[in-house]
Amino acid sequence: MARKFFGTDGIRGRTNKGVMTAEIAMRVGQAAGRHFMRGDHRHRVVIGKDTRLSGYMMESALVAGFTSVGMDVIMTGPLPTPAIALLTREMRADMGVMISASHNLYEDNGIKLFGPDGFKLSDEDELAIEAAIMGEQELAPAPQVGRARRIDDAQGRYIHAVKQSVSDETRFDSLKVVVDCANGAAYQVAPSAIWELGAEVIAIGVNPNGTNINDGVGSTSLDALKAKVVEEGADIGIALDGDADRLIVVDEKGQTVDGDQLMALIATRMAEKGELTGGGLVATVMSNLGLERYMESQGLKLERAKVGDRYVLEKMRAGGFNVGGEQSGHVILLDYATTGDGTTAALRILASLVRSGKKASELMHLFDPVPQLLKNVRYEGGAPLENDNVKAVIAEAEAELEGRGRLVIRPSGTEPVIRVMAEGDDEAQVERVVDRICDAVRDAA
Template sequence: MARKYFGTDGIRGRANAAVLTPELAMKVGQAAGCHFLRGDHKHRVIIGKDTRLSGYMMETAMVAGFTSVGMDVILTGPLPTPAIAMLTREMRADLGVMISASHNAFPDNGIKLFGPDGLKLSDEDEEAIEALIASKMPLATGGDIGRARRIEDSRGRYIHAVKGSIGQDARFDGLKVVIDCANGAAYQVAPTAIWELGAKIFAVGVEPNGTNINDNVGSTALDAVKAKVIEEQADIGLALDGDADRLIVVDEKGETVDGDQLMALIATELAAAGKLKGGGVVATVMSNLGLERYLEKLGLPLVRTAVGDRYVLEAMRAGGYNLGGEQSGHMILLDHATTGDGTIAALQVLAALVRSDKKASELLHLFDPVPQLLKNVVYADGDPLAHADVKAAIAEGERALDGRGRLVIRKSGTEPKIRVMAEGDDAGEVERVVDAICDAVTKAAA
């Protein structure tokens, strides 16, 4: 069944325009509430958000939706996406909601849903909720209408949980850490957690005003954290995105360390300690071939999935793995969290740095990435990938890279873009392949 609202990571779009309106948010609340009204206990939902101006509007609309079908609502205020997943499970809620558009600019917003187990909903659940949105839903009346309340200790609960992910004796004394919170959901909890473990903190992106989330800060705009690392002569820089479910690292020289290098480090650490479950690592088709080759030398297979941390998690659970992630910085450590958690991943990296007694530049660059190029082509409508000339260009690219690289073509799940990625040992050939396919897509989309 084709889905109208849900993409690869919930519902996302321009807030108060086109699809993502308060009316839709209320209907999603009603539909999700009805779908999870199971059993005769009093049902409850946890709602968190990032720091976008539109978060107030979306939160209020969703409260109206959930309470109107008989669900009680617990509001946390700004918290990372993984914190909402954790609290949903910890507080025995029937459903968790994160209002966020992740790394997108502030005019956008989104709705992510978690089941009572703290896991993102399955395709089947999302399809059932979409079907309910289009139907007439039964409303609660009288004393059956839900209540809403705000809890004040949610930040403390989350900080305690993430600190527990590295053991009681771990300390970061003497470490100079720059942390960029993207003026987003982790602006309070991430610096506090790392400071409590003894590090000296230099914070960037911790002054949200409703409109500056991800604005030249965070994991998709690294100039600010790089500059601060050099200015303060810090040991390491950490950059989160708007909802803090992804992490990108900067070493003491100001060089970028992406999710693939972080997976290599964490896999190496876990394997050495005998704690890597499943005998390998799960990543998406976008992860660099260099990571795959590095893990092969350790005797660890790399299992690839479609793009999206939900698909990484599905493969992890199916195969018994406890480590997975994405090049973009989503790190899932299933022993500690049910979804990507940038703060937990950051603590693993800092703990490894302390244990190694090495500089970040020595520790964090474990393999040489294969030349990789990703370009995006915007299209208005239709299906450019179905065009004969595009198919021919893709086939020619696959022939050129056969045995020497990989080609990945996909539609974005959140934007009207075709993403063209190629990698191989010959950088020139990779560029020629990508440019030829992008040109074909551009002409087909015209």
């Protein structure tokens, strides 16, 4: 069935418009609360948020929704998405909620839901909740209305947990690290965790005011981090996004290291120590062909999933993999977290840097990416990919790239956009193919 609320990663939209209003948030709380009220125990939900202004409104609306159907609420305040997944399991909650629009600017917000196991919801759970959102809600009798409370030790619990991802003897005393927290959810916990392990930490993007999340800082705006790393003579720069579930690194020269390179490094080091399971890693269809070739050169495999870290996670669990992620910086280390965790991934990268004795630029550029081009085509309605001419152009492009590259064409899960990506050894060919398909999609739209 067509989805009205849920996209690739929860529910997301412009604040006070469409699906992202207080009324809808309250209904989401009611529908999701009822969906996870199984058994006769006192039910509870953990709610966290990032630092955007509308978080207060959305939090209050969700609390009203959950308590109105009889579920108790535990509020943590600003915390990374993976921290909410962790606390949901640790506190034996029936579900968890993260209020965040991830890497988007403050005008947007979103709602991410976790089941009692700390994993993001399946398609089946999302469809069931979606069907109930606009229906008549069964409210709790007055004596069974839920309670709400805030907890003060959530940050400390998370910092302790992420530090367990590196060995007890690992210390970062020799490192100078610039940490960019995007004025987002990890603005306190990420610098603290790295500092507690001994590094000299220079923190930027740690002064949220409600409207500056992801604004010129964070994993999607690297200029400030690159400049600071070079200015300070730092060993490495760490960039998180607004809810800190993704990581991008900058080496000591100010060069970007994306999620593909990070996954390659982590998987290779784990394989050397006999810790890698599944015989490789899981990435998405958007990861560079260079990563696939590198993994093959190491005797390891690359499995591909649909775009979205929850689809990566589903394939990881099905195939017994403990490393996976996305080129955009979601790195899932299943031994330590149930979702992408930028801080945990950063600690693993820093540990590898210390053990290797190499500079970041020497350690982390493990393969040369092949030329890759992604373009977006916006459309007003209809189904351009079902057009006969578009299908014919795509078929021609696939034949042209066969054996020499890849083609990925998909509609966005969050906006009316067709994403056209091609990659291959011939950069000019890649550009021609993408432009030809984009022109056909525009004509059809």
